[in-house]
Amino acid sequence: MKAMILAAGLGTRLKPWTNHHPKALAVVNGKSLLQRNIEYLKQFGISEVIVNVHHFPDQIIDAININKGWGSKIFISDETNEVLETGGGLLKAAGFFTEKEPFVLINVDILTNLDLRILFNYHKQNSPLATLATTNRETSRYFIFNRDNNLCGWRNIKTGDEKTGLKPLVGDEVQKAFSGVHVINSQIFSLINQKGKFSMVEVYLGLMEQHRIKSFDHSSTLFIDVGKPESILKAEEVFF
Numbered sequence: 001m002k003a004m005i006l007a008a009g010l011g012t013r014l015k016p017w018t019n020h021h022p023k024a025l026a027v028v029n030g031k032s033l034l035q036r037n038i039e040y041l042k043q044f045g046i047s048e049v050i051v052n053v054h055h056f057p058d059q060i061i062d063a064i065n066i067n068k069g070w071g072s073k074i075f076i077s078d079e080t081n082e083v084l085e086t087g088g089g090l091l092k093a094a095g096f097f098t099e100k101e102p103f104v105l106i107n108v109d110i111l112t113n114l115d116l117r118i119l120f121n122y123h124k125q126n127s128p129l130a131t132l133a134t135t136n137r138e139t140s141r142y143f144i145f146n147r148d149n150n151l152c153g154w155r156n157i158k159t160g161d162e163k164t165g166l167k168p169l170v171g172d173e174v175q176k177a178f179s180g181v182h183v184i185n186s187q188i189f190s191l192i193n194q195k196g197k198f199s200m201v202e203v204y205l206g207l208m209e210q211h212r213i214k215s216f217d218h219s220s221t222l223f224i225d226v227g228k229p230e231s232i233l234k235a236e237e238v239f240f
Helices: 033-042 057-066 085-092 116-126 186-190 200-207 229-236
Strands: 003-006 048-053 073-078 103-107 110-112 130-135 141-145 151-156 174-184 213-217 223-225
Touching: 003 033, 003 085, 033 048, 033 057, 033 103, 033 110, 048 057, 057 073, 085 103, 085 200, 110 174, 116 130, 116 174, 116 213, 130 141, 141 213, 151 200, 151 213, 223 229
Parallel strands: 003 048, 003 103, 048 073, 130 213
Antiparallel strands: 103 174, 110 223, 130 174, 141 151, 141 174
């Protein structure tokens, strides 16, 4: 199995660090977020990883080269000219995923001890197009799933914005906070209609009527969105 780490974002929430560095190299107890996620994936036998870069890309590439990929084989997807968001970034890297087996997509600025083997098994047993790791934590943006754990919408509770694709919400759905970890079937590349800059949210909402996108709840595990300076301090209390 292969994986992609999304590391091209500007990291505006992590200012002032990101005024001079990419968020991927923000340090938690002596290890960068990038290193931690590469080592996290390797725990589960995933040692071929592609990383997209945009903001201070040379710093990320240098860190990978100096540290010899922290023991993994790391490839670079160059988005220097334009950051393509999560969906566009994945599509640009499609050539990396030549096998027909599922792959992992993960945000560089999250830390978790979710056991990927359990997530893989859930995905294999249910055979959806994609499985999204979720929790019950409070946030401003939620994916909406029905009673069968299938995706049926998305909403932003701060702005009131709601996207339901072709399927209206019927009242018995559950909103879940997305953890930035996906297991995705390679079939998805033949189904993506968007081009250029777009998000995986758009992709999933556009495909959910014809293809199952499932939730995997891991609320009992550690999870931190390391998006703000105060989150670094919180992460250092639990990730050593």
